[in-house]
Amino acid sequence: MKLEKDLKYEEALERLQEIVSLLERKEIKIDDLADKVKEAKTLVEFCREKLDRTETEINKIIEPSEG
Amino acid sequence: MKLEKDLKYEEALERLQEIVSLLERKEIKIDDLADKVKEAKTLVEFCREKLDRTETEINKIIEPSEG
Amino acid sequence: MKLEKDLKYEEALERLQEIVSLLERKEIKIDDLADKVKEAKTLVEFCREKLDRTETEINKIIEPSEG
């Protein structure tokens, strides 16, 4: 499963919660269940990677327009 | 008996319930009973497989991140 | 006595009831009686076999998933 390139983490969480909500409201069909769970997993991993990654150094970006 | 390729679980379940309902209302002729039973069997297997597969899939999704 | 290849259970039952009716109205000649009896026997066996076969089929649905 591919997430949009510029997905925000809040959006990821929101979508995850949406899935939870759908599940709670039993609005997910069994046919879609595995996909939804997979999506949830992807979303979680997407976020978790960000959380776990150690950013050893902040790359200095000198913006051409800022310089 | 062959099911459509893209049969949904919900549809299969619905068709099963229909068969059960017909049986309950005793509206199936004996000539059709064997066929209906055969159809029900196919549907039962389809549903069970779908449930099992979904369960397996969900477990597979969970396992790596559970460890 | 030979039954049509694609005789339906309902038809067989109907024919049995017809024989009963003939008997009740005493419209069967004794000379034809043996034939009628044979026919009735064949029909009953046909029906019984059909029921047995259906039962086996139903049991087949039960067995694999019960184990």
Add this chain to the structure above:
Amino acid sequence: MKLEKDLKYEEALERLQEIVSLLERKEIKIDDLADKVKEAKTLVEFCREKLDRTETEINKIIEPSEG
């Protein structure tokens, strides 16, 4: 007394009835009486045997599969 090989039950019954009728109309000579009675007996036995055979067959309608 010998009956024709392919005597029908109805024919036998008819002949029996004829004998009864003759007797009732007292049209049988004493000399023929024993023969007529013998014939009647033979006819009755013929019919009874036919009925017995049919009865055996009738009992087979249910029996074999009941056991």
Add this chain to the structure above:
Amino acid sequence: MKLEKDLKYEEALERLQEIVSLLERKEIKIDDLADKVKEAKTLVEFCREKLDRTETEINKIIEPSEG
């Protein structure tokens, strides 16, 4: 007095009646009277015996299967 070997009951009865008739018409000689009476008596006995035999025979024919 000896009767023909294959005398029929009806013939015997006829002859008996003839004799009776002769007697009643008094057309008989005294010399023949005793003989005629004897003959008549023989005929009667013949008839009686014939009837008895026939009855026995009939009883024999019918009894066994009645039991």
Add this chain to the structure above:
Amino acid sequence: MKLEKDLKYEEALERLQEIVSLLERKEIKIDDLADKVKEAKTLVEFCREKLDRTETEINKIIEPSEG
């Protein structure tokens, strides 16, 4: 007086009637008269005896089966 050994009743009666007739017509010589009368008496006795015997005989024939 002696009668023929095989005299028939009818012949005896005839001769008796003849003698009676002769007597009536007085055609018998006085000398023969006694003889004729004697003969007639013998004939009467013969006849009577014959009748008696016949009666006895007939009774013997008929009675036994009457008893």
Add this chain to the structure above:
Amino acid sequence: MNYWVVAEIAKANEKNGHHYLELVDTVDNRTSALMTATIWAGTYKNIRANIGNDVAEILKPGNKVLFSMRIEFHKVYGLKLNVVDVDPAYSYGEVERRKQATIERLKTEGLFDLQKALYLPVIAKRIALIGSPGTAGHRDFRSKLESNAIYTNFTIKEFATSVQGDKAAKELIEALKEAQTYDVDAIVILRGGGSKMDLNVFNDYELSKHICLSKIPVITGIGHEHDEVVSDLVCRKMCITPTAAAEFLYIQIGTFSAQLRQGFDAVLNHSREMVAGLKDEFNYLQKYLIHHSNQLLLEYQWELNAEAHKIQKNFIQLVQSEKSDLDLKLDKVKSQSIHKIQISLSSDLPNQLERLKLGSENVLSQRSTQLNGLNDLLKMLDPERLLDVGYSISTIDGVDVSEMTGDLLGKTMQTTTSLGVLTSEIKTIKKD
């Protein structure tokens, strides 16, 4: 005599504890009056004792201040204004007024809400930290970020500035500018707190404007007890202390992380529940399927058996009734035959026999009658019997006298009587 005077400080110098002020009054931005005033060291001490450290801030050039003054005339220096007291309330009000003016200006210029529109990542772990290293606030912030139980995986790029004094605003602006060029999630501006006047730097228009214009969300952690400063108001996220700023950052991530975990757990739990529920439902359905199929089948079997029994019963009835018919017929044959025989035996033959008997008796009796008649006749005609009763028979020459013809005289006549035969000679014949 002292006078309360409002004047704007144009210049301020301090020498040996004495403060020399150049006071002006302006109308339409033009100086309308100018005069110097002095705060003697002793007085300053007193004022400072009353107001506190804000006094330095209050007595800054550009501020309008409410002074209590005493006018003195000095022979050498001429007319002198000696400040005897300062009313800080006026200054505070002045600060507030200017703050409001700055806010108004920022709003008018459309800058005020720019930060609010910026996206503050929920995982803000790359932090540009602007503040004065070594201050307590700075230390608190860092130590909170680096040692909390929730999340510590932060990367911090520090931009050291002074946060008070005349250069503070300028340095802060420089730091802000530089931070823009780094790939950070948020800029945190810290100040460990201070008096109202201390914090007045954060009401600075230029500084606030730069905060507004920052492309990176700015978080303030300026310790203050009362009102927010303009920087607080325009920044993306205001925290009341450096510690609070640190807490905000890791709690935000922690909350996110917890929600993420909860969400995922919920997905898994619900999914498993759903599958389990469906399996239950499905198993029930299957059981119903089997039950009802079997039930239906049983019913069909009953029906068939009933039908089979019915047909068998009917067949047997037919056969039985046919058999009884046969028996009846045979009985009839027998009874009729026997009847016929019985009739012959009991009636026909005895009749014949009776007729035979009667017939022979008739014949015999008829014959007997006939014989008796003859016998009677014979008896009547018997001559002996006639003689016995007195009749006699006379014959001549053997011929009955009555039969005789011719001359009978002289003839010998024999007469038979019961006494015997008499012989006589005929002597006379007498005729009637």
